[in-house]
Amino acid sequence: MSSSEYDTPFSPNSKRPRHTETQSQSKNDNEEDRLSDLPDCVLLHVLSFVNAKHAVQTCVLSRRWRNLWKLLPTLTLHSSHFWTFKTFTKFVSNLLTRRDASSAVLNLDFERHGCIEPHVLKRIVNYAISHKVRNLGISVKCDIAHIPQAIFSCKTLTSLKLSVCPRGYIYGSTLFPKSLNLTALTSLHLQHFTFCASGGGVSDRAEPFSACERLSDLVIDHCTVRDAKVLYISNSTLVNLTLRSDHSKDFYKIVLSTPKLRSFRFSGIPYQQICGSHVPSLEDVDIDAEIWSNSLESPLILFSWLLELANVKSLTVSASTLQVLFLIPNLLKIKLPCLGKLKSLKVKMKPLSPIFAMTLKAGKSKKEVMKLSLPLPDGIVNFMLQNSPSAEVAIVNCKS
Numbered sequence: 205m206s207s208s209e210y211d212t213p214f215s216p217n218s219k220r221p222r223h224t225e226t227q228s229q230s231k232n233d234n235e236e237d238r239l240s241d242l243p244d245c246v247l248l249h250v251l252s253f254v255n256a257k258h259a260v261q262t263c264v265l266s267r268r269w270r271n272l273w274k275l276l277p278t279l280t281l282h283s284s285h286f287w288t289f290k291t292f293t294k295f296v297s298n299l300l301t302r303r304d305a306s307s308a309v310l311n312l313d314f315e316r317h318g319c320i321e322p323h324v325l326k327r328i329v330n331y332a333i334s335h336k337v338r339n340l341g342i343s344v345k346c347d348i349a350h351i352p353q354a355i356f357s358c359k360t361l362t363s364l365k366l367s368v369c370p371r372g373y374i375y376g377s378t379l380f381p382k383s384l385n386l387t388a389l390t391s392l393h394l395q396h397f398t399f400c401a402s403g404g405g406v407s408d409r410a411e412p413f414s415a416c417e418r419l420s421d422l423v424i425d426h427c428t429v430r431d432a433k434v435l436y437i438s439n440s441t442l443v444n445l446t447l448r449s450d451h452s453k454d455f456y457k458i459v460l461s462t463p464k465l466r467s468f469r470f471s472g473i474p475y476q477q478i479c480g481s482h483v484p485s486l487e488d489v490d491i492d493a494e495i496w497s498n499s500l501e502s503p504l505i506l507f508s509w510l511l512e513l514a515n516v517k518s519l520t521v522s523a524s525t526l527q528v529l530f531l532i533p534n535l536l537k538i539k540l541p542c543l544g545k546l547k548s549l550k551v552k553m554k555p556l557s558p559i560f561a562m563t564l565k566a567g568k569s570k571k572e573v574m575k576l577s578l579p580l581p582d583g584i585v586n587f588m589l590q591n592s593p594s595a596e597v598a599i600v601n602c603k604s
Contacts (some may be wrong), residue, residue: 247269252277256279256280259273271304273303274303280313281312283317284315284317292316296324296328311337312332312341314342320346322350325350325352329352329354330352333352333354337358337361340361341364343365343367345370348379358386359387359388361386361388364391366393368396378397380399380427381412388418389416389419390420391420392416392419392421392422392423394427395425396426396427399428399432401430408432410435413442417440423448424445424448435459437459441464442465443464443465443466443467445465445468448470459482460480465483467486468513469489470490471493472493473495474505474509474528476505477505478508480513481512486513493524496560497563503532511542513542514542514543516543516546517546517547517548519543519549520550523580524556526551527560527581530581538587543590544592546592550597552602553602
């Protein structure tokens, strides 16, 4: 059987043999097809959990399913579901051409591993916007100029997940627009972007999110800052903030002016100072930190985060986070001026990454290596609880 039968359901090879329907009918004459009796809205909801390729393939099940895929409000288009990019592109083109043009596309998740032709990306984005898309996810390698600018002013968009890498770069980043006009946006996930100085007389900081008036959830994933030393996250509606970083040392500080922020999560290497004096509602903090060098810079920065995020009620840390803190000389002798309102401390036990494990052992004596090889440094939990001795403690084993 050729691969083309699986690459696109629109090809002639993928049609069902004529005898299949006859055999099925004779075998199941007395059986009730309860699934097909369900209303369209239920069946479309079921199909929303599978990728578009498999959803379209249901058209061969029976007449009831023949045109149902044309009404799908959720489209998951990943090139990894196809043998070649050519068949993927052909499938996407046929899907958009044959789909019911009057039916809205509420959710679109598009992912292309490798470079993509600009005209393909443009057609997909413009189709989604013209069909009232609410939740849009795009992961591609291309120049930011190939992303239709209409995506940054779409009035129906409530959730946007955008990962855009320049062609030919594994760890490259793309310049993010200085202004957004996404009035309905509540959730934003950005990966591999560079934020630029805001301008307008404020040249020392990048402030990309202040115009998102309904933003509730923000994920900044391996992003950097250019022509500025401060990433200024100013937003009056933001509730949940997640930062992931392992290589960005090109700016010094992250300033949070987020009065409704309740949850902060970080994973990676702590390179930036955090100024959290304007986060009065922050209650839940989750930190999974590690380092790739023996410098004390990151451990001291991590310690400063505890001082800035002083009034949290729930703190979750990985074992590696506590190992990073423990690198500070005489840490256990320090009197903590923070964490006095802590109600819960959760420690996630999971294997250290190979790079971090090697970093911990580099230049250490055998005695020091033995101490650092312990799952948790002696006394570190009590150190964290010195101002909240009655806080509930949970040690949780995690595989990864």
